[in-house]
Amino acid sequence: MNSAAVVGDLPSRWTAGGGDIPGAxxxxxxxxxxxxxxxxxxxxxxxxxxxxxxxxxxxARAQERAKIVGADRLPTADLxxxxxxxxxxxxxxxxxxxxxxxxLSFDMAWEVDLWGRVRDLHHAELAxxxxxxxxxxxxxxxxxxxxxxxxxxxxxxxxxxELSRRTLASLRTNLxxxxxxxxxxxxxxxxxxxxxxxxxxxxxxESAILSFQRQVDGSKRTLETLLGRYPSGKIESLxxxxxxxxEVPVGLPSELLLRRPDLLAAEATVDAAMxxxxxxxxxxxxxxxxxxxxxxxxxxxxxDLFNIQNLVxxxxxxxxxxxxxxxxxxxxxxLDEHERDELIANYAETALSAFREVETALSAxxxxxxxxxxxxxxxxxxxxxxxxxxxxxxxxxxxxxxxLESQRRAFDAQSALLSVRLALVTNRVDLYLALGGDFDHAxxxxxxxxx
Numbered sequence: 001m002n003s004a005a006v007v008g009d010l011p012s013r014w015t016a017g018g019g020d021i022p023g024a025x026x027x028x029x030x031x032x033x034x035x036x037x038x039x040x041x042x043x044x045x046x047x048x049x050x051x052x053x054x055x056x057x058x059x060a061r062a063q064e065r066a067k068i069v070g071a072d073r074l075p076t077a078d079l080x081x082x083x084x085x086x087x088x089x090x091x092x093x094x095x096x097x098x099x100x101x102x103x104l105s106f107d108m109a110w111e112v113d114l115w116g117r118v119r120d121l122h123h124a125e126l127a128x129x130x131x132x133x134x135x136x137x138x139x140x141x142x143x144x145x146x147x148x149x150x151x152x153x154x155x156x157x158x159x160x161x162e163l164s165r166r167t168l169a170s171l172r173t174n175l176x177x178x179x180x181x182x183x184x185x186x187x188x189x190x191x192x193x194x195x196x197x198x199x200x201x202x203x204x205x206e207s208a209i210l211s212f213q214r215q216v217d218g219s220k221r222t223l224e225t226l227l228g229r230y231p232s233g234k235i236e237s238l239x240x241x242x243x244x245x246x247e248v249p250v251g252l253p254s255e256l257l258l259r260r261p262d263l264l265a266a267e268a269t270v271d272a273a274m275x276x277x278x279x280x281x282x283x284x285x286x287x288x289x290x291x292x293x294x295x296x297x298x299x300x301x302x303x304d305l306f307n308i309q310n311l312v313x314x315x316x317x318x319x320x321x322x323x324x325x326x327x328x329x330x331x332x333x334x335l336d337e338h339e340r341d342e343l344i345a346n347y348a349e350t351a352l353s354a355f356r357e358v359e360t361a362l363s364a365x366x367x368x369x370x371x372x373x374x375x376x377x378x379x380x381x382x383x384x385x386x387x388x389x390x391x392x393x394x395x396x397x398x399x400x401x402x403x404l405e406s407q408r409r410a411f412d413a414q415s416a417l418l419s420v421r422l423a424l425v426t427n428r429v430d431l432y433l434a435l436g437g438d439f440d441h442a443x444x445x446x447x448x449x450x451x
Contacts (some may be wrong), residue, residue: 013193029438032145032244032245032428032438033244033245035242038148038151040148042143044449045227047228048229050228051139052136055136055139059129059132062133063123065128066126069122071123072111073119074110075108075109076108076109077106078108079105079106079107081102082103083100083103084100084101085098102297104296105293105295106293106377108290108291109289109291110290111289112288112289114285117278117279117282118203120275122433124271128269131268131269131272134264137261138260138265141432141433147427149429150219150266152241152422152425153219154217154219154237155239155422156419157216157392159214159240159241160212163415164212165209166192166268167407167410171201171205171404174200174400174407175202176288178195181188186289194399197404198403198404199403201404205411216237220233220235240426241421242378243327243410244425250373252362252439254355257354257434259436261436262350262436263347263351265353266350269343270343273343277336277340279338280329280333284322285321286321291315291316291318292313292314294311305386319384358434359431361427364427365428366429368420368424368427372420372424375420377418378413378417382409382413388406389402389403389407390403
């Protein structure tokens with residue numbers, strides 16, 4: 001079963017991409033950010049994150065359940081030994097009569113899997129192992145993405161704090177100039193207004209610093225939790241937002257999505273439901289079981305149990321076919337059919353959501369790159385305007401309000417550029433997450449380099 005069968009015809013390449021499939025390849029999506037520190041953080045998280053440890057335990061549990069169900073295909077054997085002593089009073093003289101009983105038996109039973117019902121149940125559990133393994137891979141990939149994105153948020157927060165501090169320093173310089181003019185008696189009629197506006201901008205910049213610091217503090221604690229550390233908020237930040245070292249290949253094949261772990265897990269879950277439905281239908285067929293036992297018994301001495309002359313054995317078979325159980329068996333079949341239909345619908349929804357996530361991320365990257373280019377131009381011009389207004393203010397050609405407005409625009413443009421750069425690298429992580437790995441490794445080609 002695959003996504004094409006459920007969702008319909010798949011496009012040969014993403015509609016938001018276009019072009020031909022390249023021949024070059026890379027080895028893992030983390031390398032596209034060119035940051036060894038990110039790789040170290042992800043490696044630490046994969047080894048210590050508690051949610052991921054829990055996911056590994058679920059895989060181990062699924063493996064043990066498969067062993068339990070698989071054991072039903074084999075005969076069962078039991079060895080038992082019984083010892084008893086009894087005493088009776090007989091006759092008028094109440095004579096004491098004691099009796100010893102020693103029994104040793106070896107019993108075997110085996111349900112012959114005539115129609116493959118037990119085999120179907122075993123295969124269903126094997127499919128669940130596949131599902132849990134892929135859910136673990138999905139958790140591992142999601143954890144890596146969360147670590148990387150949280151680290152990016154911390155970096156951007158620090159850069160916003162530094163930008164706000166530089167702006168705050170400029171605003172305080174402006175206020176000092178106004179205060180000096182006030183003391184010298186050089187303040188014009190609008191001096192009180194200008195001083196109030198300058199102080200308001202200073203308060204706003206101080207508030208922005210506190211807001212960004214709060215966000216950084218929360219993100220640090222979140223990252224430490226992802227790494228399995230105590231959330232003390234002391235983790236060191238990376239030096240700066242990374243530059244993407246690789247463009248999205250044109251003509252990215254949509255088949256890459258077929259390796260996505262959550263999609264593979266949903267497919268395996270449907271396979272398990274199919275096997276269970278097959279097993280339920282086979283409960284209507286006759287069942288054959290074989291039974292055998294061998295053992296010895298003695299009323300004299302325990303050692304006689306091992307006398308071959310006391311050996312007793314027996315073997316038999318039991319053939320049964322359900323006739324009437326109040327509709328229980330057919331209700332179980334219908335129940336499994338409904339569960340199968342539900343899982344197929346869930347699988348189709350998962351596949352469609354996956355396609356949507358990839359297409360959205362591909363389109364968003366183009367828009368975000370255009371935004372970065374536009375805001376870069378805005379930052380250049382706003383900085384030039386800020387410098388010109390400062391020079392003209394010092395020459396008395398413009399008032400303080402014009403200078404404050406130019407400084408505000410410069411700050412807003414730089415802050416917006418930082419936010420969009422964060423959105424760009426975060427969106428690239430979302431694209432890797434949506435694809436289930438990097439751009440090159442086809443389904444079944446191995447790991448995606450998350451570790």
